[in-house]
Amino acid sequence: MQHQTDAYQDIRDAIRDLCAQFPAEYFRDIDEKRAYPEAFVNALTEAGWLAALIPQEYGGSGLSLTEASVIMEEINRCGGNSGACHGQMYNMGTLLRHGSDVQKKTYLPKIATGELRLQSMAVTEPTTGTDTTKIKTTAVKKEGRYVVNGQKVWISRVQHSDLMILLARTTPLEQVTRKSEGMSIFLVDIHQALKSGMSLQPIPNMVNHETNELFFDNLEIPEENLIGEEGKGFKYILDGLNAERTLIAAECIGDGYWFIDKVSAYVKERKVFGRPIGQNQGVQFPIAKAFINIEAASLMRYEAARRFDAKQACGTQANMSKLLASEASWEAANACLQFHGGFGFANEYDVERKFRETRLYQVAPISTNLIYSYVAEHVLGLPRSF
Numbered sequence: 521m522q523h524q525t526d527a528y529q530d531i532r533d534a535i536r537d538l539c540a541q542f543p544a545e546y547f548r549d550i551d552e553k554r555a556y557p558e559a560f561v562n563a564l565t566e567a568g569w570l571a572a573l574i575p576q577e578y579g580g581s582g583l584s585l586t587e588a589s590v591i592m593e594e595i596n597r598c599g600g601n602s603g604a605c606h607g608q609m610y611n612m613g614t615l616l617r618h619g620s621d622v623q624k625k626t627y628l629p630k631i632a633t634g635e636l637r638l639q640s641m642a643v644t645e646p647t648t649g650t651d652t653t654k655i656k657t658t659a660v661k662k663e664g665r666y667v668v669n670g671q672k673v674w675i676s677r678v679q680h681s682d683l684m685i686l687l688a689r690t691t692p693l694e695q696v697t698r699k700s701e702g703m704s705i706f707l708v709d710i711h712q713a714l715k716s717g718m719s720l721q722p723i724p725n726m727v728n729h730e731t732n733e734l735f736f737d738n739l740e741i742p743e744e745n746l747i748g749e750e751g752k753g754f755k756y757i758l759d760g761l762n763a764e765r766t767l768i769a770a771e772c773i774g775d776g777y778w779f780i781d782k783v784s785a786y787v788k789e790r791k792v793f794g795r796p797i798g799q800n801q802g803v804q805f806p807i808a809k810a811f812i813n814i815e816a817a818s819l820m821r822y823e824a825a826r827r828f829d830a831k832q833a834c835g836t837q838a839n840m841s842k843l844l845a846s847e848a849s850w851e852a853a854n855a856c857l858q859f860h861g862g863f864g865f866a867n868e869y870d871v872e873r874k875f876r877e878t879r880l881y882q883v884a885p886i887s888t889n890l891i892y893s894y895v896a897e898h899v900l901g902l903p904r905s906f
């Protein structure tokens with residue numbers, strides 16, 4: 521099939537070769553066991569793909585966001601799920617942009633080799649949801665350390681990470697002039713924290729996505745683990761979101777192509793009423809429509825990544841690409857499930873697994889309504905709604 525995915529062919533070929541060692545049965549089995557795809561993540565790490573965005577001076581490959589997005593797209597297009605490890609690619613961006621020289625030299629080379637995994641970012645809280653500036657987790661400075669109390673929810677890959685970025689309030693909301701001020705981010709040593717003040721409760725969920733509730737009871741974090749300046753953490757987190765959203769858009773695009781490839785092959789083969797079901801326009805059109813929307817979302821992804829790589833403002837394009845791609849992949853997922861008929865529900869076809877996996881991205885890491893709201897307010901200049 522000739523379409524946009526012919527760009528960056530060398531990266532695509534290399535990822536496809538690697539993914540060929542992890543066929544559908546591998547991911548199906550991992551999904552059924554609710555296990556972690558350790559061998560797959562290790563192979564990606566050893567080949568250096570998860571260090572794509574780390575500059576060469578810190579041992580990474582210093583690739584562009586455009587190239588990184590192609591890596592994620594191909595993993596998902598091959599039937600895998602980048603969600604198991606995408607945090608390792610983009611969470612370090614906060615450290616890279618706002619960390620001290622010592623922090624960068626200490627951690628980035630080890631993150632690049634995979635010796636340390638920084639796959640977790642703890643922002644969401646149960647009682648505040650998307651209203652992040654109202655977070656209740658506090659970090660109080662006391663004699664060379666910060667003491668953390670509070671709770672987080674939906675914090676992913678904690679059990680498969682060594683380090684986690686934590687957002688906590690260091691100045692009470694009532695004492696700041698702008699509600700986005702007074703929050704700080706910290707690098708947490710997860711192994712240490714689990715022995716002294718942090719506990720977790722896994723959340724069984726619809727996809728094989730290791731995610732947890734976290735509880736902080738006087739967790740002590742050394743002062744030197746503060747990233748950047750105290751009070752500016754929310755801004756630092758926002759700075760990282762454009763890369764995250766663009767990469768997740770690419771994952772959805774990869775999912776979308778997977779569904780299109782899968783359903784196109786199936787409807788050519790499956791014969792009902794004496795002819796391939798794909799001969800019916802009622803079958804063809806939803807597939808064609810989903811494909812067109814994936815292609816369009818992919819263009820927006822390339823535009824977001826191009827602007828990011830050119831160091832231009834890209835928040836609008838990153839948000840829009842995530843929205844378009846998550847909806848297009850879901851449209852493709854529905855067409856794929858529908859035209860597999862009953863077989864779409866059988867685990868062995870992998871459609872139901874990918875269907876569940878791709879649905880997540882209309883909710884996380886940011887829900888569709890919040891993107892509409894961003895565009896309405898910040899692009900169209902409509903009155904602020906909250």
Ligand SMILES: Cc1cc2nc3c(=O)[nH]c(=O)nc-3n(C[C@H](O)[C@H](O)[C@H](O)COP(=O)(O)OP(=O)(O)OC[C@H]3O[C@@H](n4cnc5c(N)ncnc54)[C@H](O)[C@@H]3O)c2cc1C
Nearest residue numbers: 641642643644649650674675676883884885886887889890
């Ligand atoms: C599997 C999974 C993994 C996750 N991993 C992480 C992680 O690693 N780290 C982390 O910090 N978080 C993580 N999250 C949390 C995720 O980012 C949030 O679930 C998401 O941002 C939505 O927040 P919420 O669940 O609190 O929904 P809420 O904020 O309660 O919103 C619920 C619904 O109401 C809508 N809504 C809310 N306010 C408005 C409004 N003003 N106007 C219109 N609609 C509105 C939202 O769009 C949404 O659809 C994860 C979530 C899941 C499900």
